[in-house]
Amino acid sequence: MKQKQFETYTAEDTQRLGQKLALLLRPNDVITLSGDLGAGKTTFTKGIGTGLGVMRMINSPTFTIVKTYHGELPLYHIDAYRLEDSEEDIGFDEYFNGDGISVVEWPQFIESFLPDERLDFIFERKAGDKRLILCEPKGEFFEYVCEELAR
Numbered sequence: 001m002k003q004k005q006f007e008t009y010t011a012e013d014t015q016r017l018g019q020k021l022a023l024l025l026r027p028n029d030v031i032t033l034s035g036d037l038g039a040g041k042t043t044f045t046k047g048i049g050t051g052l053g054v055m056r057m058i059n060s061p062t063f064t065i066v067k068t069y070h071g072e073l074p075l076y077h078i079d080a081y082r083l084e085d086s087e088e089d090i091g092f093d094e095y096f097n098g099d100g101i102s103v104v105e106w107p108q109f110i111e112s113f114l115p116d117e118r119l120d121f122i123f124e125r126k127a128g129d130k131r132l133i134l135c136e137p138k139g140e141f142f143e144y145v146c147e148e149l150a151r
């Protein structure tokens with residue numbers, strides 16, 4: 001597993017990283033975003049949306065678990081936070097095997113439904129606005145994606 005590490009100092013930097021990532025992805029790809037509240041997961045997702053040409057504003061899907069956005073590819077923004085106690089399958093296959101990009105916040109709550117091949121990001125809050133973003137590829141294609149992202 002070839003990890004890469006990124007540091008950002010503003011929300012815009014984090015969005016730009018997400019935007020760059022979007023251009024490297026293919027239909028069916030699954031991205032997970034871990035890290036505490038306020039770490040920057042949704043900010044990163046906004047960047048992915050921009051990269052995919054989504055025009056609508058992406059926000060935290062507080063009351064819905066999945067929000068679908070339409071860009072060059074569909075973007076499935078999944079927030080599993082509310083599944084913490086149930087780990088319920090709400091038909092994830094349909095998203096993970098659909099023809100869009102799935103971005104999952106709080107993936108630990110739906111671990112057993114996640115595909116083995118995926119790209120995991122771990123967000124850590126540092127002093128001030130600094131964020132440490134670790135890219136952990138699962139599978140060869142995502143190793144390539146991580147490397148390209150770091151170029």
Ligand SMILES: Nc1ncnc2c1ncn2[C@@H]1O[C@H](COP(=O)(O)OP(=O)(O)O)[C@@H](O)[C@H]1O
Nearest residue numbers: 008009010011014037038039040041042043129
């Ligand atoms: N370097 C940074 N990267 C991402 N967000 C940042 C950064 N610095 C400050 N922020 C702010 O931190 C907050 C992150 O919120 P959000 O992306 O919703 O986090 P999460 O989805 O992980 O709970 C936003 O208000 C954003 O403007």
Ligand SMILES: [Mg+2]
Nearest residue numbers: 041042060105
């Ligand atoms: Mg969020």
